Amino acid sequence: MIIRLQAEDFDPEREAQALDVRGAGARVSFVGTVRDTAEDRRIEALDIEHYPEMTRAELGRIGAAVQDRHRLLEVLVIHRYGRLLSHERIVLVTVWSAHRAQAFAGCQAIVDALKTRAPFWKKEISPEGAVWVPGQTPQDLG
Amino acid sequence: MIIRLQAEDFDPEREAQALDVRGAGARVSFVGTVRDTAEDRRIEALDIEHYPEMTRAELGRIGAAVQDRHRLLEVLVIHRYGRLLSHERIVLVTVWSAHRAQAFAGCQAIVDALKTRAPFWKKEISPEGAVWVPGQTPQDLG
Amino acid sequence: MITIRCFAQVREILGCETRELAPSHTPQCASDLLKAIAGERAADLPMPLLVAINCEHASLTSPVKDGDEVAFFPPVSGG
């Protein structure tokens, strides 16, 4: 399992190729990007704040649990922080498995867990000002 | 919607980047590759036969139906045919949408439909000989 | 004329890739064409056998007419 937190952009295919996972018949990737509009506001940028030590620990826990549950052969998560302009990549989640159903379920489970458990906070910068994006709460805390 | 059938390999990221889809916050990709083993047989290659005119028509119908149902902003499908060695890429399905749930559901629906509706047939080449891979039947035909 | 195309095991078993048949004067369905080209070897064909007419999934009981392209093949495995 590879977890990376970084300010810089990444090339999703190069990162996936670098892993060279044997025995995998299916690979599913999610790439999240900064949208250019949100409820009719034009988004110029996103400021992403995070809690580095916890982010790393939490992504590791999420990845390990999902890898085990969905029998994934490998998991790669890259998440950026700092100021990102619209259309820039924010996050990459790529998973490998023998069969496609596991790969889809595993990738989606990691992305869903990121949304509700990983300590990132986003502020949308638009011409009208800066607005915090409403966040989510870990399901197990109600 | 872009549908391509080709013998040559492809670069998933370059193909996706070439489309430059505006307004998308989420992109989900499926890459299917030739496995190196199947039920303990070592797979050396896969011979993929298809029905070109119908494949093109059927992929177009699948893509259009799923794009509409899951509100996808764009759909890209590249499927190879001919002889592919183990670990080679077979197929790429990439979809773009505003939100992640649509992107995951749409990508998986296209991949599932490919399995049951697209007229491809695979023969696995192993040291013990060549074996046709059992196929699937379109659900609506029972 | 009706064009008949066979793929995968159907092509191998019947030794036939493409064939043209004149339409009959009575209504025909896909299975009539199959009997005409397969004869006794129909019993060797993989089941279920899938049918497409003019590049769309159809069934053995679907009617066929002059100018149609009718294809016979085993279950598919795309992706």
Added chain:
Amino acid sequence: MITIRCFAQVREILGCETRELAPSHTPQCASDLLKAIAGERAADLPMPLLVAINCEHASLTSPVKDGDEVAFFPPVSGG
């Protein structure tokens, strides 16, 4: 000492990024620390307020002890 860290709106509202507090001699939970650093501004904080202890999700009623790192932040939006 107990290290307290605040993120996002909590950091902005309390004007506090990191703070060290001496542990009390009586049992403490996370909400006791919050009261100590927020005072009356606790009412201005976004709800629900999330808590992590030593980089794991916890709750306002979770016990804290000397050496812990306790973080307060609003709901998250990763991915």
